[in-house]
Amino acid sequence: MACPFFTDERLKDGQNGGTLDGEGNEDTPCMSYRNYLQLDQLLDCVKPTSEMFGKELVHDEHLFIITHQAYELWFKQIIFELDSVRKLFSSEAIDENRMLRITSRLNRIVVILKLLVDQIVILETMAPLDFMEFRRYLSSASGFQSVQFRVIENKLGVKNEHRVNFSKEKYITVFPDKKSIDMILQSEEEPSLCCLVQKWLERTPGLEKDGFNFWKKFEDSVQAQIETLKTQIELETNERIKEELKTEHSQKKETFEGLFDIERHNAFVARGERRFSHRALQGALMVSLYREEPRFNQPFHILTQLTDIDACITKWRYNHVLMVQRMIGSHKLGTGGSSGYWYLRSTLSDRYKVFVDLCNLSQFLIPACYIPPLTPQMKYRLSIKEESKRSE
Ligand code: HEM
Known part of the structure; x- marks a missing residue:
């Protein structure tokens, strides 16, 4: 029996048992599980070649x-x-x-x-x-x-x-x-x-140079962290710890120079070691550092x-x-x-x-105490959705 509601092939043939929603009615037309999922066609696609060549079916095929x-x-x-x-x-x-x-x-x-x-x-x-x-x-x-x-x-x-x-x-x-x-x-x-x-x-809101200017603030913070490390090295009297701090200092310097120097960034991209544009990377870092602000969740x-x-x-x-x-x-x-x-x-x-x-x-994340504090305007911008701000 053809289904009166749809012309879909699956609904034309009412011969298959079991409806999805019991008996068909105007909201849920007659449709069987088998038809809805086109199981005949789907399951018919499992055709082991071992059997097709007239040989015995290889079980694992x-x-x-x-x-x-x-x-x-x-x-x-x-x-x-x-x-x-x-x-x-x-x-x-x-x-x-x-x-x-x-x-x-x-x-x-x-x-x-x-x-x-x-x-x-x-x-x-x-x-x-x-x-x-x-x-x-x-x-x-x-x-x-x-x-x-x-x-x-x-x-x-x-x-x-x-x-x-x-x-x-x-x-x-x-x-x-x-x-x-x-x-x-x-x-x-x-x-x-x-x-x-x-x-x-x-x-990403906050990247604007004439606004919050996240990147400048972030760079200053990283420099401050590296300077603190330098002072720690100078004050350290234990030679072993001093050496460890020196290694940490030079690694940090190298890592962040490769981040802040756009030419070096572009060289990384050319070698396939980075994919993102420099600005996209800035956005990703900003979102990660301020992830707890509502608009960045x-x-x-x-x-x-x-x-x-x-x-x-x-x-x-x-x-x-x-x-x-x-x-x-x-x-x-x-x-x-x-x-x-x-x-x-x-x-x-x-x-x-x-x-x-x-x-x-x-590798570019910095300790919470070095994350540049948000200005009140920026805090407000990240606190609520753009939509609700627009409607104010
Ligand atoms: C016994 C199981 C399998 C074996 C021995 C196997 C073997 C291979 C081999 C040797 C290649 C390299 C290309 C070639 O020369 O053929 C390959 C590529 C591939 N196989 Fe399998 N495969 C198996 C299962 C699967 C399964 C279950 C999938 C799921 C879809 C799969 C998907 C792929 C894909 C997508 C590639 C291309 C990978 C690439 O080029 O990056 N394989 N397979």
Whole structure:
């Protein structure tokens, strides 16, 4: 029986048992669980190749396929959330009421990624010998050709120049079809989350040179801290402690010179060791130092979540490479044509960490007693939402 309310294919066929909401009515039209989730099509996609070639089913191939499909479904959800977060970040001035929406969606991405890190252990219940039983059927198929994985990387902000090329080939060359290539090229061209986050951080209230001028105050505070350390060294009589203080002093000086000198910062960026613009880095530091001020609470959460995203993907890469070594060892080529284990190991470096500047931010944090005090105007600006101030 066709459903009178919608023309969706799923609602045309009332033959499947079990409705989602009991009997259909105007608000909840007739719809079965099976139809709603298109389970016939979904479950029909589990087709072990060992069986397709007219041979006996290799038991573990079933798990292998389901695991990869589950990953791809979650990748789809991550892309969906990423797109919505990117859209929220896209406007010139972000309505601060939207902050909660951004943090909840970023949090969802982090939770899914944690699941994906853990999910690897299920596949590890497969013994290498069992994998060998069906590996030849994969032919040249490899996770290497996961379009969605590349789209996630690009939408987050992994840049082509930071990628590890395999066999001197660009990552896109492994995709033979136009649809995949178009999807990837489009994701390369769209503004990445990293790019949008930087623009947002560059607008951090308090960075204005003709206003609170956080950066000048921060630099003065750091100088004061370094001077105090110098005085401590001069007064110290214990030689061992004196040496330790000297090391601390020169390390601090070196670290902060690399932060305050824009040319040195740009050199770090050119080498791929930093990604953020200098002003975005200033914003991130300001948010971190004054995170307890009401208007910085949510931004601070966002910075933490972005760091978590990088950390989770790195953990996934690590767990995946361990599993690869366990399954095929370190000297077998991958089905996708790379050196396998060694190629994957090279992707574990910081070059794939989009928010590496946030991960490294802690080196620039200073003790609470040195944090420049907020002026009453600045305290007020950070105390309430822009919206409520505007309506006053
Ligand atoms: C027995 C299990 C697995 C083995 C032996 C394996 C092996 C490999 C190998 C050797 C590569 C390097 C490319 C190549 O030459 O093929 C690779 C890449 C990749 N695999 Fe797997 N894999 C396994 C499971 C998975 C699973 C469950 C996923 C989840 C989607 C996955 C996703 C990926 C991705 C996204 C890449 C590209 C990584 C990059 O280039 O940074 N793999 N895999």
